[in-house]
Amino acid sequence: MTHQRIEIGSEFSLDAQHSIPKDDTFLHRLEDFQTMYYRSGRSAIRGVVSQINGRRALIPAYICQSVIEAFEQENYILDFYTINKDFSIDIDDVSRKLTEATDVFFLMHYFGKLQSDDDLQTIHNLCRSCAATIVEDTTHSILTKPRTVGDYCVASLRKWFALPDGGVAYRVSGELNAAPNCVNRSFTNARAAGMFLKGLYLEGLTGGHEVYRDLFAKAEKWMDGDNEAGEMSELSKQFIAGFDVGDAVSKRGENANYLADHINNRFVSPALGTYRAEESPFFYTLYVEKRDGFRSYLNRHHIYCPVHWPIEDQRLFEFATVKYISEHLISIPIDQRYDLVAMEYISRIINQYEEDSTEGLR
Incomplete structure (x- = not known):
């Protein structure tokens, strides 16, 4: 006899039901855009900023370290603008720091709420006057609205549901460079195994949680040292089609x-x-x-x-x-x-x- 265990938060668990196709998925929500699916949000950022081929970017100071690393792996010089405690953009700081030397302005929405319409319009106007390209990170906001003012958009999809690997780059029009083929699938395989094991643990079918937690930790450590901005796995593409x-x-x-x-x-x-x-x-x-x-x-x-x-x-x-x-x-x-x-x-x-x-x- 088994009993379910309680664990709220941390990584998602995975089971076969996640591969059953649904009618309302990320694939449907992004069908009006040109899209390219990557192994991670970090890879999607690298794919986009490499295509822009700039030298200098202005990015929010409240940001995940992986975003900083993605730009620096593509040899960008970084400037930072501040974010207020309510997660709004300090527009005065942006106005001071956005110059003609800025090739990319990186826009972030936080925790599902969009930046204000007034701030977005100001950013749009400033970037047009400086000829800066807006890269909009929709990782937190893609299900609120997939795009506001971005010339390009990027998102880490694996943060939303049980997905072994997965990020996306998209834009309204224009081509996107193809994501390179992935030679090494260690990250994907480790996360998929960990997700399945976690599901079994929560159902009371396996013992301790040390094994799947160790797999998740090793996968993230491997990704931190990875220099390959590769494509999404076929396994994850199946799971995207199964997420309602x-x-x-x-x-x-x-x-x-x-x-x-x-x-x-x-x-x-x-x-x-x-x-x-x-x-x-x-x-x-x-x-x-x-x-x-x-x-x-x-x-x-x-x-x-x-x-x-x-x-x-x-x-x-x-x-x-x-x-x-x-x-x-x-x-x-x-x-x-x-x-x-x-x-x-x-x-x-x-x-x-x-x-x-x-x-x-x-």
Whole structure:
């Protein structure tokens, strides 16, 4: 006899049901664009900026380290602009730093909410006046809106559902360079094996979780050292066709707004708050004064939250708001794996934080 285990967050699990074709998928949502599917979002960025063939890029200081590395692997010189605590763009900072020497402006939307229409129009006008190409990262926002003002768009699709590998580059018109063939599939194979093993673990059919966690860690370490900006695997292309986007959008919005209505703890505050019907949240984000202690408390209750993002590049420490976000933000999983019963559990655990987590408050 088996019993299901509870684990909220961390990597997605995989089973054969994920390969059954659906009617509303990323393939359908992007059918009006020219697309090229890559092994990762990082590879998609490299493919695009290599095609642009520029020398200098202006990118947000609040960004994943892999984005910085993707540009630098293509020999770009980087300048950084600041992001405010509400994840809006510091337009004054952009206006000062965007010059005729800028070849690429990298635009990011955060956690499913789009940058404001006014800011997007300003960015569009500034980039046109400087002849800079806008590369729009839609990793967090692709299910809210696949494009706003980007000349090119890029996204990491594997962050949204059970996908061994997968990123995409797309644009409204014009050709995209083909993604190179991948010689080594170690990353894909390790992640696929880990996802299947995690599914078996959660169903109570295998023992400890050490094996699949080790596979995930080794896969990411391998990707960090990889210089091959290759294509998506055929396996992942099958799973993309099996991911029901509409169902995911509905569940994510419902889950995020449940947490917005039910979390009530003086040690946390919402970073973004309630989502509108047309917005698809990536995570539900909170600011916590002593984030690491709070995160450890959630881990002890089997709620696993990523950090978006640890600062690895020393140049980013000069941006005070970015440093604050990196040290105080926590991202609560609200994706399509979970229902309102799970959200009730999460909110209850968070609301009990003061009583049960004295070591995290010191």
